[in-house]
Each structure stands twice: as structure tokens, then as C-alpha cells.
Amino acid sequence: MRVTKGGTDMYCPSCKEVTTCKAVPAAQVTYNPSDYGQRKYYIKHDDIQFFQRGRECLSCGHEFVSAEVDLQFLEELVELRDALSEIKGNAEAYVKESAAASVSLEKLSESLGVLRALKVYKSAKKS
Numbered sequence: 169m170r171v172t173k174g175g176t177d178m179y180c181p182s183c184k185e186v187t188t189c190k191a192v193p194a195a196q197v198t199y200n201p202s203d204y205g206q207r208k209y210y211i212k213h214d215d216i217q218f219f220q221r222g223r224e225c226l227s228c229g230h231e232f233v234s235a236e237v238d239l240q241f242l243e244e245l246v247e248l249r250d251a252l253s254e255i256k257g258n259a260e261a262y263v264k265e266s267a268a269a270s271v272s273l274e275k276l277s278e279s280l281g282v283l284r285a286l287k288v289y290k291s292a293k294k295s
């Protein structure tokens with residue numbers, strides 16, 4: 169069902185394309201009574217102030233909440249996401265390398281054990 173009037177063309181996260189979405193109360197989407205107001209902020213991040221709007225995609229019926237934020241905040245979010253992705257990649261490499269190092273250390277310990285046993289054997293043979 170595609171309706172050309174009575175909505176705003178915007179990206180639907182379900183359709184993954186620009187569709188016409190109508191405004192609905194955000195609380196209708198979240199089932200959270202505190203979402204009746206449009207003006208929102210995070211208590212621990214009061215520099216992040218935004219307006220939220222409930223949306224219903226007129227193509228697929230998916231309901232979601234959109235937020236109107238300062239573009240600079242969005243760009244900061246993208247930078248943080250990239251940095252987090254890099255940290256995650258490094259952490260995965262670290263875990264992989266440390267597992268390999270652990271195996272090497274275990275083999276080294278076994279070798280040392282063999283050497284110690286040989287030394288004990290040799291010294292026992294001499295006496």
C-alpha cells in the first residue's frame with residue numbers, strides 16, 4: 169500500500185529505502201508513557217537534546233521513532249562507531265594472538281619439562 173499524501177518521505181529502517189511515513193505518537197511505538205513528550209534529553213548527557221517523533225511506514229506498516237538531532241552529533245556518533253569498530257578489530261586480533269602465544273608458551277613449558285627430565289636422568293646416570 170503506497171500512499172502519496174498524508175506523510176513525510178523518509179528512510180524506513182524496515183523497508184531500507186525512502187518511503188512515505190505518517191506521524192504517530194512516539195509513546196504508541198515505544199509503549200512508554202514518558203515518550204508522550206517530543207522534547208527529550210539524556211540525564212547523563214544533557215548536551216544531547218533532541219526531538220523524537222513516532223513514525224509509521226505507509227508501505228510496510230513498520231512503526232519506529234525518529235530523532236531530530238544536530239548534524240554535528242551524528243558525525244561524532246559515526247566517528248565513535250568507526251573508533252569502536254577499530255578497537256573491536258584490535259581486541260579480536262589480541263585475543264587470537266594471545267591464544268597462539270598461550271599455545272606456544274605451553275609447548276615451551278613441555279620442552280623445558282623434557283629438558284629438566286633429561287638433566288635429572290643424566291645426573292642420575294653419573295652417580
Ligand SMILES: [Zn+2]
Pocket residue numbers: 180181182183184187225226227228229230
Ligand atoms: Zn517500511
